[in-house]
Amino acid sequence: MKAIRYHQVGGPEVLRWEDVPEPTPGPGEVLVRVQAAGVNFADTERRRGLYDAHVPLPRILGSEAAGVVGAVGPGVDAAWLGRRVVALTKQAYAEAALAPVAGLLELPPEVSFAEAAALLVQGLTAYHVVHTVGRVESGQTVLVHAAAGGVGLLAVQLAKAAGARVIGTVSGEAKAKLAREVGADEVIRYDQEDVAVRVQSLTQGRGVERVLDSVGASTWKASVDALAPFGHLVSYGNASGPPPHLEVDSLYAKSLTVSAYWLHTPTPPEVQRRAREALLQAVVAKRLRVVVGLALPLSQAGEAHRRLEGRDTVGKVVLLGAD
Numbered sequence: 001m002k003a004i005r006y007h008q009v010g011g012p013e014v015l016r017w018e019d020v021p022e023p024t025p026g027p028g029e030v031l032v033r034v035q036a037a038g039v040n041f042a043d044t045e046r047r048r049g050l051y052d053a054h055v056p057l058p059r060i061l062g063s064e065a066a067g068v069v070g071a072v073g074p075g076v077d078a079a080w081l082g083r084r085v086v087a088l089t090k091q092a093y094a095e096a097a098l099a100p101v102a103g104l105l106e107l108p109p110e111v112s113f114a115e116a117a118a119l120l121v122q123g124l125t126a127y128h129v130v131h132t133v134g135r136v137e138s139g140q141t142v143l144v145h146a147a148a149g150g151v152g153l154l155a156v157q158l159a160k161a162a163g164a165r166v167i168g169t170v171s172g173e174a175k176a177k178l179a180r181e182v183g184a185d186e187v188i189r190y191d192q193e194d195v196a197v198r199v200q201s202l203t204q205g206r207g208v209e210r211v212l213d214s215v216g217a218s219t220w221k222a223s224v225d226a227l228a229p230f231g232h233l234v235s236y237g238n239a240s241g242p243p244p245h246l247e248v249d250s251l252y253a254k255s256l257t258v259s260a261y262w263l264h265t266p267t268p269p270e271v272q273r274r275a276r277e278a279l280l281q282a283v284v285a286k287r288l289r290v291v292v293g294l295a296l297p298l299s300q301a302g303e304a305h306r307r308l309e310g311r312d313t314v315g316k317v318v319l320l321g322a323d
């Protein structure tokens with residue numbers, strides 16, 4: 001089969017479209033014929049050697065695969081064959097990828113493969129930063145950075161659905177328009193305005209109860225300054241680099257909470273099941289809109305990376321397999 005691999009870390013040009021052996025599903029696994037592989041910001045960090053650098057090269061990237069079950073391993077019910085699924089996996093930038101049967105999410109016909117590829121990494125992250133960690137409640141004001149991004153557009157919608165007022169931050173007018181379209185009440189152009197000052201004016205000097213920050217270095221100070229007394233900052237990414245070292249003393253004046261979310265933290269199965277079902281049901285019921293901002297053939301993964309890390313994408317970026 002064909003897959004995207006890299007043999008050394010570096011820029012998008014290190015991603016190569018190569019012949020590789022098709023994997024064979026082991027006990028408890030299935031082989032998914034990939035129709036849409038999700039591209040995530042962390043993939044660009046892995047490729048640059050900034051994250052997961054211990055994994056030996058050459059390496060196939062890709063944490064989520066949507067497609068059709070093409071083979072089952074020992075002990076797996078053959079009834080899975082031919083079903084439309086999405087799964088967290090380790091090597092999704094390929095024509096076929098392995099996934100544990102226990103983690104498969106079966107797709108109803110209303111959900112496309114490209115939409116499904118947004119649900120597990122970005123969808124679960126948005127769900128957990130809003131609900132599990134952020135505990136966003138009705139009546140609160142939530143500041144969502146990178147609000148037109150993959151996680152951002154979903155987090156805006158989930159926070160709105162929880163009854164919050166949402167302020168998004170974005171670079172560029174097209175992103176501002178999209179964030180408003182999915183429900184952001186206010187959008188701050190952080191390439192043009194001082195975020196903390198604008199937040200104070202939008203909240204009559206009170207500040208926001210929650211900040212969801214995936215940008216890190218360049219947003220951190222504004223995030224802390226924008227918080228209301230007893231406010232809570234959820235850090236879940238470093239798109240602009242790691243935030244500064246946190247001095248606990250700096251939290252006292254406003255009695256602030258700073259927390260973190262990571263998708264790979266062991267999560268109680270019941271919590272994860274509820275999150276996956278809530279996301280899928282919301283998409284089916286059209287209460288949650290997945291914006292697929294860029295879909296390219298698998299072979300063009302380098303271009304997808306170039307645009308994602310160049311801040312030139314909105315919503316979900318997917319790589320499409322052959323039909």
Ligand SMILES: NC(=O)c1ccc[n+]([C@@H]2O[C@H](COP(=O)([O-])OP(=O)(O)OC[C@H]3O[C@@H](n4cnc5c(N)ncnc54)[C@H](OP(=O)(O)O)[C@@H]3O)[C@@H](O)[C@H]2O)c1
Pocket residue numbers: 039040041042121122125146147148149150151152169170171172175214215218236237238239240241261262263264308309310311312313314315
């Ligand atoms: N903790 C977890 O488990 C977890 C899981 C999934 C994702 N994440 C994190 O969540 C963030 C969003 O991921 P995503 O896949 O949905 O990507 P994304 O938000 O679609 O793309 C990244 C966005 O970050 C913003 N950004 C700000 N400064 C940037 C910079 N210096 N370089 C590049 N982008 C910059 C850009 O939006 P603007 O142009 O509007 O600034 C850009 O479009 C990433 O930091 C990712 O690592 C964390």
